[in-house]
Amino acid sequence: MSTSHTINGNRLLLRLEEFARIGATAKGGVNRQALTELDRRARRLLTELARARGFSVFQDPAANLFVRREGRDADLPPLLIGSHLDSQPTGGRFDGALGTLAAYEVLESLEDKGIETECPVEVVAWMNEEGCRFAPGCMGSSAFAAGAIPQSWATIISTDGSSLKEELAATLEALPEAAMRPLGFPVAAYLEVHIEQGPSLEKEGIPIGIVTGIQGTRWLEVKVTGQAAHAGTTGLEYRRDPMRALSEALAELFGTVMPQDERARFTVGQMTLSPGAVNAIPEIACCTVDARHVETGLLDSLVKRIGEVLKRHAETNGCTVELRETFNMAPATFPSGMLDVLSSAAETAGLQSKKILSGAFHDALFVNRVAPSAMIFVPCRDGLSHNEAEFVEPDWSIAGGSMLFSAVMELLARRGSAGSGALEGETPK
Amino acid sequence: MSTSHTINGNRLLLRLEEFARIGATAKGGVNRQALTELDRRARRLLTELARARGFSVFQDPAANLFVRREGRDADLPPLLIGSHLDSQPTGGRFDGALGTLAAYEVLESLEDKGIETECPVEVVAWMNEEGCRFAPGCMGSSAFAAGAIPQSWATIISTDGSSLKEELAATLEALPEAAMRPLGFPVAAYLEVHIEQGPSLEKEGIPIGIVTGIQGTRWLEVKVTGQAAHAGTTGLEYRRDPMRALSEALAELFGTVMPQDERARFTVGQMTLSPGAVNAIPEIACCTVDARHVETGLLDSLVKRIGEVLKRHAETNGCTVELRETFNMAPATFPSGMLDVLSSAAETAGLQSKKILSGAFHDALFVNRVAPSAMIFVPCRDGLSHNEAEFVEPDWSIAGGSMLFSAVMELLARRGSAGSGALEGETPK
Numbered sequence: 001m002s003t004s005h006t007i008n009g010n011r012l013l014l015r016l017e018e019f020a021r022i023g024a025t026a027k028g029g030v031n032r033q034a035l036t037e038l039d040r041r042a043r044r045l046l047t048e049l050a051r052a053r054g055f056s057v058f059q060d061p062a063a064n065l066f067v068r069r070e071g072r073d074a075d076l077p078p079l080l081i082g083s084h085l086d087s088q089p090t091g092g093r094f095d096g097a098l099g100t101l102a103a104y105e106v107l108e109s110l111e112d113k114g115i116e117t118e119c120p121v122e123v124v125a126w127m128n129e130e131g132c133r134f135a136p137g138c139m140g141s142s143a144f145a146a147g148a149i150p151q152s153w154a155t156i157i158s159t160d161g162s163s164l165k166e167e168l169a170a171t172l173e174a175l176p177e178a179a180m181r182p183l184g185f186p187v188a189a190y191l192e193v194h195i196e197q198g199p200s201l202e203k204e205g206i207p208i209g210i211v212t213g214i215q216g217t218r219w220l221e222v223k224v225t226g227q228a229a230h231a232g233t234t235g236l237e238y239r240r241d242p243m244r245a246l247s248e249a250l251a252e253l254f255g256t257v258m259p260q261d262e263r264a265r266f267t268v269g270q271m272t273l274s275p276g277a278v279n280a281i282p283e284i285a286c287c288t289v290d291a292r293h294v295e296t297g298l299l300d301s302l303v304k305r306i307g308e309v310l311k312r313h314a315e316t317n318g319c320t321v322e323l324r325e326t327f328n329m330a331p332a333t334f335p336s337g338m339l340d341v342l343s344s345a346a347e348t349a350g351l352q353s354k355k356i357l358s359g360a361f362h363d364a365l366f367v368n369r370v371a372p373s374a375m376i377f378v379p380c381r382d383g384l385s386h387n388e389a390e391f392v393e394p395d396w397s398i399a400g401g402s403m404l405f406s407a408v409m410e411l412l413a414r415r416g417s418a419g420s421g422a423l424e425g426e427t428p429k
Numbered sequence: 430m431s432t433s434h435t436i437n438g439n440r441l442l443l444r445l446e447e448f449a450r451i452g453a454t455a456k457g458g459v460n461r462q463a464l465t466e467l468d469r470r471a472r473r474l475l476t477e478l479a480r481a482r483g484f485s486v487f488q489d490p491a492a493n494l495f496v497r498r499e500g501r502d503a504d505l506p507p508l509l510i511g512s513h514l515d516s517q518p519t520g521g522r523f524d525g526a527l528g529t530l531a532a533y534e535v536l537e538s539l540e541d542k543g544i545e546t547e548c549p550v551e552v553v554a555w556m557n558e559e560g561c562r563f564a565p566g567c568m569g570s571s572a573f574a575a576g577a578i579p580q581s582w583a584t585i586i587s588t589d590g591s592s593l594k595e596e597l598a599a600t601l602e603a604l605p606e607a608a609m610r611p612l613g614f615p616v617a618a619y620l621e622v623h624i625e626q627g628p629s630l631e632k633e634g635i636p637i638g639i640v641t642g643i644q645g646t647r648w649l650e651v652k653v654t655g656q657a658a659h660a661g662t663t664g665l666e667y668r669r670d671p672m673r674a675l676s677e678a679l680a681e682l683f684g685t686v687m688p689q690d691e692r693a694r695f696t697v698g699q700m701t702l703s704p705g706a707v708n709a710i711p712e713i714a715c716c717t718v719d720a721r722h723v724e725t726g727l728l729d730s731l732v733k734r735i736g737e738v739l740k741r742h743a744e745t746n747g748c749t750v751e752l753r754e755t756f757n758m759a760p761a762t763f764p765s766g767m768l769d770v771l772s773s774a775a776e777t778a779g780l781q782s783k784k785i786l787s788g789a790f791h792d793a794l795f796v797n798r799v800a801p802s803a804m805i806f807v808p809c810r811d812g813l814s815h816n817e818a819e820f821v822e823p824d825w826s827i828a829g830g831s832m833l834f835s836a837v838m839e840l841l842a843r844r845g846s847a848g849s850g851a852l853e854g855e856t857p858k
Contacts (some may be wrong), residue, residue, distance in 0.1 A: 196662070197659060197662045198659065198662035198663055198664060198667070199664070199667050200664050200667075215661055217661065217708075219707055219708075229812070230626060230627065230788060230814075231694060231696035231698065231719040231788070232644055232646065232694055232719075232721050232787075232788025232789050233626045233627035233787065233789045233814075234627055234628075234788065234812070235627060235628070235629050236687055236691055238627070238628055238629075238812070239687075241683075241696070243679075243696075243697045243698075243700070244679075244683040247676050247679035247680045247683055247697070248680045248683060248684065250672075250673075250676035250680070251676045251677045251679070251680030251681075252680075254670075254673040254676055255677065258665055258668075262665055265660060265661055267660035267670070267672075267708070267709070267710055268702070268711075269660065269702060269705065269706050269707045269709050269710070269711055270702055270705050270706070270707055271672070271700050271701070271702050271714075272700070272701075273697070273698060273699055273700050276698065276699050277698050278648055278698045278699055278717040278719055278755075279646075279648075279696070279698060279719050280696070280698050281696055281698070282697075282698060285700075288707040290660040290661075290707055290708050292660065292661050358661075358662065359659060359660070359661025359662035359663065360659060360661050360662045383658070383662070383667065385659070385662075386659075
């Protein structure tokens, strides 16, 4: 690993400790939900660290927080790096924080080494990635990508009864030293480090995942209606059992969807039968479906097929089926140029890497709509996340920071001194 | 239909009306749960009617109520006919009441016609057949068959917080004119009229079902344990999905159990997934199984097979399965001699009949353990029961009463004047 690409690993680990104290839980995790007083404390800490180092700090109307290190040409779109600082209610210390603090470590390392960049480099902490206090998630990054705050935000109420509008205003007011800037602006490229939230890197002992894309997700509510009847007295010819229809349909889908296409995901996480008596054929069998695929066309086909299989088994059993889509997030594929940058950066940094697909949403999915983006995964123990026991080995955290630094250097080099390089025009639709 | 076998149909219909007023609900049904004040009123009414007709009335320590018409030989075991007078909380007018009042109508018809019988004939109203206020059901008939009150009764508390022991004592005290007799005594034979609680007689337009037996029932609680994980980020090789295991097992069972054996019943009435998030592979999938068969050996095989199929699919999916049996009621097959009696009786009465299997439990199941028993079903509209809309056409009620009268005459004839006939020794184990 060349010295010029080395970050200050110990400082990164100390920063992770420092931020983990804000909202620390008894079990060693973090409860620092979006737009709470604890979230504001984390934003304040980052701001104070940044100002002490001479960086400027901005926030936008969606309470996205930016730390800017100036480039030679202040008019060039900045290179953006970061993640989020909010957590799940019983979350871990690394989900979001690692990406934000690794990005800030890169900024400090650039400063330490006196590296001048053509374009500015900015660290971002996106507002409310988790979506657990205020739904949905990725609020800050999606508003940034859209260039506007959705009207729906005006009426969103949190799980604790607070209004998003008021908590957003209070959060912005709590940081008067961060200058306001408009929502959305040109970005040269975006890079995000994140924990994998799955076990594959750890199991293979590979420290760096180069994320090729993020699966699209569709959520369905399935309702199969038959006829409630006595489990014992009803003759076979009179049984119209929605549970039989649903079991058969789900078994067919489980038995074909993923075996036939290893990039597809089909999950049933909720199920209810009503009236719900042990000795009654149910009238109604309901379940949810979470369907994912990285390719839009194949995700559409999968959802269509789910509907057809359900309909066929419902009809065979004298039942009817209704489907309602409750969530639809299109897949993202990160630009090949950005993946090349990451591959080169891993090589330069001497870090083993593998291509990996993200099954979870991340802010990068939304930023990728307006700027070439890419993500770097690091392993987390047992794939555990959204859990107070979430843990990232110190070496893995440092590897993530080193990889990000290397990728930033690679990107800056490719963009050249003119600030306009190979990545221009690659922004996906 | 020969005149000698004709009951007073209008009187039976009036009696049904009269009893339906005790606990009548706004929707035309009945709420007359076991051992309530309303149940006591129904018992009192039957007692008053009986005493006015010169019949004697008895009760036993389980609050089973008996109306006795003496035979020539008072020492002979009585021929017992009846059903129950308690109802579901939102029950119908016919479930139980029809069988009890049809039996009482037979007793009055014998009296009307001055028919002398060798053995006494007794009407019985069994205590708490429904089991909804105090669980389990068929309390009176099962205690009668066992010849003892189970110790467990001492601590049973009703859904409204009353003690079974106290309500039983108060019910017995409320009817001082009914002489106490010991629990359990020799019975020549037992006959019970009941509504089908299923649609088959009505659909085929047949007024009488000759019940060949009552299915045995086993209830299982199934718990399949896998590993909770993110619906998107978890690689296929790390998925241990209990919902997939359960869907596949249930689909296999639904697809084979009943298609292969039309006398088997397999029902899943309750199901829960936990933690129950739309975007999480569940850790645990639980469901209930209601398995029924009229043959003990085949029911045992079915339950064994259910366990094997669940275990196989659990293992295939990296999960484990636990089974817990929460209810086990052995099947009953009514003696062939009793079925012959009913077939002859239907012919004599000029009533079309078909053999039918009961999917629900009835008091006759328990009485059959100590005396040759049989049941007569009549159609109910749309198979609806345990419902205030439960309805039996007047002609069907009268057909049930006529059939019972005919069967009583047939039984008495077969037993002959010595009071010891073809049915002796047929009592099943």
